[in-house]
Amino acid sequence: MAPAADEILGIHLIADLAAQGPLDDPARIETMLVEAAAAARVRLLEVRLHHFGDGQGVTGVALLAESHISVHSWPERALAAVDIFVCGAHADPQAALEVIRAHLDATILRRLEVPRLGRP
Amino acid sequence: MAPAADEILGIHLIADLAAQGPLDDPARIETMLVEAAAAARVRLLEVRLHHFGDGQGVTGVALLAESHISVHSWPERALAAVDIFVCGAHADPQAALEVIRAHLDATILRRLEVPRLGRP
Numbered sequence: 001m002a003p004a005a006d007e008i009l010g011i012h013l014i015a016d017l018a019a020q021g022p023l024d025d026p027a028r029i030e031t032m033l034v035e036a037a038a039a040a041r042v043r044l045l046e047v048r049l050h051h052f053g054d055g056q057g058v059t060g061v062a063l064l065a066e067s068h069i070s071v072h073s074w075p076e077r078a079l080a081a082v083d084i085f086v087c088g089a090h091a092d093p094q095a096a097l098e099v100i101r102a103h104l105d106a107t108i109l110r111r112l113e114v115p116r117l118g119r120p
Numbered sequence: 121m122a123p124a125a126d127e128i129l130g131i132h133l134i135a136d137l138a139a140q141g142p143l144d145d146p147a148r149i150e151t152m153l154v155e156a157a158a159a160a161r162v163r164l165l166e167v168r169l170h171h172f173g174d175g176q177g178v179t180g181v182a183l184l185a186e187s188h189i190s191v192h193s194w195p196e197r198a199l200a201a202v203d204i205f206v207c208g209a210h211a212d213p214q215a216a217l218e219v220i221r222a223h224l225d226a227t228i229l230r231r232l233e234v235p236r237l238g239r240p
Binding site: 064 | 129132134136165168170172179184185188192194199201207232234236237
């Protein structure tokens with residue numbers, strides 16, 4: 001069944017950040033993702049992390065019962081790309097973004113809110 | 121170092137699909153993600169899958185050296201949400217989307233191409 005005209009299945013916050021925080025530290029990014037999921041009031045299934053080497057970036061994905069949160073970091077440029085895609089009326093993606101912004105000591109360069117799977 | 125004015129670090133394709141294909145089959149979604157990464161000419165780090173139960177949806181994420189590809193499915197609605205976020209001039213996100221569209225026997229309801237970490 002397609003969603004009704006005024007229904008959406010999820011909200012996807014896209015944010016590009018200029019960050020002074022621990023962009024090359026997978027343990028701190030893992031903690032950040034766990035706290036972001038809690039702030040968003042979603043159920044965390046697992047966090048997966050890849051660190052591309054000393055002083056290099058980290059890819060971190062939190063798989064959620066309500067979709068995902070991802071962070072990709074470029075410490076050499078002090079940049080991070082964040083996606084917070086959450087479904088359900090109870091979820092609070094903006095709270096997750098604020099947790100991530102604070103952990104990374106970041107300024108939001110760009111923020112885009114995309115309704116997913118509703119009418120465009 | 122911030123990117124130059126005309127530089128972007130990645131392209132993020134967002135696509136919402138109406139799909140007749142195997143939205144409740146994690147093994148087929150895993151194969152699809154592997155083939156999508158190959159089509160995009162990116163390096164796959166790992167695929168993680170969660171199946172929410174018989175006849176229910178799947179969350180699948182392909183972690184890439186160049187960011188990620190994710191699929192969330194709702195078989196009860198015949199809908200899927202796809203994200204293809206790839207960095208590097210060699211990557212071809214559209215080719216990955218076409219692989220996913222074909223695997224899921226899908227129509228693209230909405231497609232949005234977001235440059236990441238460049239100037240808005």
